[in-house]
Amino acid sequence: MGEFDLIRRYFLPVAEQQGHPDLLLALGDDCAIQRVPADQDLVFSVDTQVEGVHFPRDYQPEYTAWRALAAAASDLAAMGATPVCFTLALTLPEANESWLEGFGRGLAQAASRFGLALAGGDTTRGPLTISIQVHGTVPKGQGLMRSGAKVNDLVAVSGTLGDAGAALDYLDVPEPDDDERALLERYHHPLPRLELGLALRGFASACIDISDGLRADLGHILERSGVGATLNTSLLPLSGPLTRCTGERAPRLALSSGDDYELCVTVSEERWASLPEGIKNQLTVIGRIDGGEGIRFDGGAVANSGPQGFDHFGSNS
Amino acid sequence: MGEFDLIRRYFLPVAEQQGHPDLLLALGDDCAIQRVPADQDLVFSVDTQVEGVHFPRDYQPEYTAWRALAAAASDLAAMGATPVCFTLALTLPEANESWLEGFGRGLAQAASRFGLALAGGDTTRGPLTISIQVHGTVPKGQGLMRSGAKVNDLVAVSGTLGDAGAALDYLDVPEPDDDERALLERYHHPLPRLELGLALRGFASACIDISDGLRADLGHILERSGVGATLNTSLLPLSGPLTRCTGERAPRLALSSGDDYELCVTVSEERWASLPEGIKNQLTVIGRIDGGEGIRFDGGAVANSGPQGFDHFGSNS
Numbered sequence: 001m002g003e004f005d006l007i008r009r010y011f012l013p014v015a016e017q018q019g020h021p022d023l024l025l026a027l028g029d030d031c032a033i034q035r036v037p038a039d040q041d042l043v044f045s046v047d048t049q050v051e052g053v054h055f056p057r058d059y060q061p062e063y064t065a066w067r068a069l070a071a072a073a074s075d076l077a078a079m080g081a082t083p084v085c086f087t088l089a090l091t092l093p094e095a096n097e098s099w100l101e102g103f104g105r106g107l108a109q110a111a112s113r114f115g116l117a118l119a120g121g122d123t124t125r126g127p128l129t130i131s132i133q134v135h136g137t138v139p140k141g142q143g144l145m146r147s148g149a150k151v152n153d154l155v156a157v158s159g160t161l162g163d164a165g166a167a168l169d170y171l172d173v174p175e176p177d178d179d180e181r182a183l184l185e186r187y188h189h190p191l192p193r194l195e196l197g198l199a200l201r202g203f204a205s206a207c208i209d210i211s212d213g214l215r216a217d218l219g220h221i222l223e224r225s226g227v228g229a230t231l232n233t234s235l236l237p238l239s240g241p242l243t244r245c246t247g248e249r250a251p252r253l254a255l256s257s258g259d260d261y262e263l264c265v266t267v268s269e270e271r272w273a274s275l276p277e278g279i280k281n282q283l284t285v286i287g288r289i290d291g292g293e294g295i296r297f298d299g300g301a302v303a304n305s306g307p308q309g310f311d312h313f314g315s316n317s
Numbered sequence: 318m319g320e321f322d323l324i325r326r327y328f329l330p331v332a333e334q335q336g337h338p339d340l341l342l343a344l345g346d347d348c349a350i351q352r353v354p355a356d357q358d359l360v361f362s363v364d365t366q367v368e369g370v371h372f373p374r375d376y377q378p379e380y381t382a383w384r385a386l387a388a389a390a391s392d393l394a395a396m397g398a399t400p401v402c403f404t405l406a407l408t409l410p411e412a413n414e415s416w417l418e419g420f421g422r423g424l425a426q427a428a429s430r431f432g433l434a435l436a437g438g439d440t441t442r443g444p445l446t447i448s449i450q451v452h453g454t455v456p457k458g459q460g461l462m463r464s465g466a467k468v469n470d471l472v473a474v475s476g477t478l479g480d481a482g483a484a485l486d487y488l489d490v491p492e493p494d495d496d497e498r499a500l501l502e503r504y505h506h507p508l509p510r511l512e513l514g515l516a517l518r519g520f521a522s523a524c525i526d527i528s529d530g531l532r533a534d535l536g537h538i539l540e541r542s543g544v545g546a547t548l549n550t551s552l553l554p555l556s557g558p559l560t561r562c563t564g565e566r567a568p569r570l571a572l573s574s575g576d577d578y579e580l581c582v583t584v585s586e587e588r589w590a591s592l593p594e595g596i597k598n599q600l601t602v603i604g605r606i607d608g609g610e611g612i613r614f615d616g617g618a619v620a621n622s623g624p625q626g627f628d629h630f631g632s633n634s
Contacts, residue, residue: 024358026540029463029604030525033358033451039343043348044436046404046450049441078347087449089406117363126367127444131362131406135350146346181494189628208347224345 002097003123011118017108020117022137023085034085040137047074051128056171061099064130065106067259069155070190071211072132073114074261078199078209079186080144081136083114088121089131114194122147144207148170149225149266149289153205156272156283157192158262160239162212165245165257179241188252190261197263199279203272204265213256218264218295225266228292237284318412320440327421328405328435334425337434339454340402349436351402357454362392368445373484373488379431380505381447382423384576387507388528389449390431390579394514397461398453400431405438406448431511461517461524461582466542468608470583473600475510483563495532496558507578509586511571515581516596520583520589532612532624535542535581542583546608554601 001009007027015027015222025033038041049068051057069086076083088107092099095284111118116134168182200207206221214236222229236254245248266289267275318326332344342350353359366385368374386403393400405424409416428435447514474632486505487497509526517524523538531553539546553571560567583606584592 025460025462030392031362031398031460033396033455033460034361035457036359038355042351042359043355044351044404044452045348046406046437046439046448048406048408048448050408050441053441053443075347079350081348087361089365089448089450091365091446106321120363122363122365122448124365124367126370126446129361129408129443129446131365131439133404133406133450135361138350143342143348143350145342154458167379192458201592229331247576269527 001097003202006095006100006123010100011121014111015118015293018111018115018154020084020115020116020193020208023117023119026117026119030089032085034119034135034139038138039104039258040136041143042131043076043079043081043138043143043191044118044135045071045072046131046133048131050131053279062106062109065103065108068130068132068188069107069114069116069259070192072111072134073116073194074190074192074198074209075212076134076136078140078144078207078263080135080142080197080201081185083116083194084135084137085117085119085133085196086111087119088119091124091126093125093128102134106239114192138201142201142226144197144204144219146206146224147210148228149206149221151227151289151291152288153266153268154285155218155229155231155266155287155289156285157210157214157237157264158196159260160242160262161210161236161262162242162250162253162257163239164190164259165262166242174243181243182239183245185200187259190259192261193263196279196282200263203275204267206266208264210260210262210264212258214264215295216315221264222294223265228294229287229289230296230298231287232298233284234235237285246270251262260262283316318414320529322406323412323417323440326437327417329558331421331425331428332435332630335432335434336427337401338515339431340436341404342434343402343434348402349402351436353454356456356523357517358457358460359452360393360396360398360455361450361452362389363448363450364389364392365446365448365548377523378467379423379426382420383427383506385447385449386424386427386431387578389451389507389527390433390511391507391509391528395461395524395580396453396455397459397514397524398455399515400511401452401454402430402434402436403451408443408446409440410442410445410512410631431509434522459518461514461521461539462542463523463525466523466538466544466546466606467585468606470545470585471589472535472548472581472583473602474527474531474554474581474605475513475579475599476577477554478527478557478572478577478579479559479567479570479574481507481557481576482570483559493499496507496561499558499561504576507576509578510574510580513596513599516593517580517582520592521584523583525548525581527575527577527579527581531581532572535612537583538583539611544606545611546604546606546613547609547611547613547629550617552601552603556596561598562565
């Protein structure tokens, strides 16, 4: 099977199944063409997943595709952007048809769920590596950024944290129980908070998605905003499955493990009061921005234990 | 060295050295933000280069970076687009400082030469793989496409063909002579035809860049346009170094070897007559579009020999 047959068979159906009116030309030319509405800015982000680094070897291709698109789409959520389209740079060792079928299926499901049309890509031979760039739009000047956190803002996170990180222990369990299965589902099918990101435009002073762990990602907000934060670790939102499966390790996982793709936001008290209940319900306040440096913890117990979040080049130098 | 230090040290300088007024936010947030002027469309393309596939193992990092950005920028040239910015998804086995310095230097040189600002990226650990996505703009509806070739249009190519392919034989020559050095320069520092692409807007009926070889890439124009072509192989533009170094193999290299990043265009006779001399001088007419299927050659001698152009998955299935 040639490169062009491969694209025709496995990726053209993805493009045909999920389109977008702003995407004027997709697949099959030197470039794709996107029309950005006159009152909008383009926002875009690229995210790479490498076999054996970001997902296990011989991982199911459906999950591989879903996770790769979810991880990229999560950056759109963090900017409060409306999803439009994506490109796929897929490097794979061989044109294995059953793998490609599974990958195409997972990609189509995720594309449809997240509202992202396949615009183009490149397929090359080599070690399995997936780079996805997502495109979205925000009304001019309204993108959420990491740099706007102010002293006294509340720090809040969406959903529950630590579940996907805990799931790593159960990837090879032949018959996971209900709790283990709930954690695994968080790992296999992460759901970027696209609607929540949209709803937070005009409310959040800063926003980031939690891909490398709360501690590392909140750290980026603090650094870019030139502020510090104090967190109350007893407020960390922990799921039932997480606390039942990991016991005392749960808060540490919630702080430092990645792949949850929840949002961490800062909001002034005034704006928080004006947030619709339906949005507030999706968030848990866990602390407050202050004039210090870095993150302090009320208890102090968790502060100096465990890893600092995932850093691809941190371990060998 | 952590991932963030690495970006700060080697890639932030690239972004600071070459900016673009349309790029409102680059590096350091979840997404980059680009403002697309109201009368323009966004055009974009992603291109992946894998060590050992697209460039040799232990290839100089300056050249690696230049070639990766040139290959991607060449797709903007083929659309007649004005370059704006790019993202870099870099997967590398280790944070080798001297390699990263060289790569950053080559990237900065190419970014400045092609007018492309670094907007963002992702740096991950794994086998050396470089995916670059380039963004450009075209006035609404004026992008050059592969699909517009019409019967009787002239087929023309820019520059000379086959040089980069011929250079593969000399990559390990310790002291190349002048001709060999000229061919190697085409391989190490390809120059996408960005200005020519811009100049061809409104004249060319179809356009593609020659990355996989003339035969393969013209084939894409023919397929998308539903036409055929007859080429006069004696008209293929061959450089002095190519003919001196490769003799009788020269026309075959010009037809089938890749990496030249010249443009192949179709132009009606009427439009050809109205092309400014300065543009015509950069092009060589090599044949004509007809109502047949695929490519025919006047001589026939070259038609059935040699490879059909580069296909990443063509050799094992």
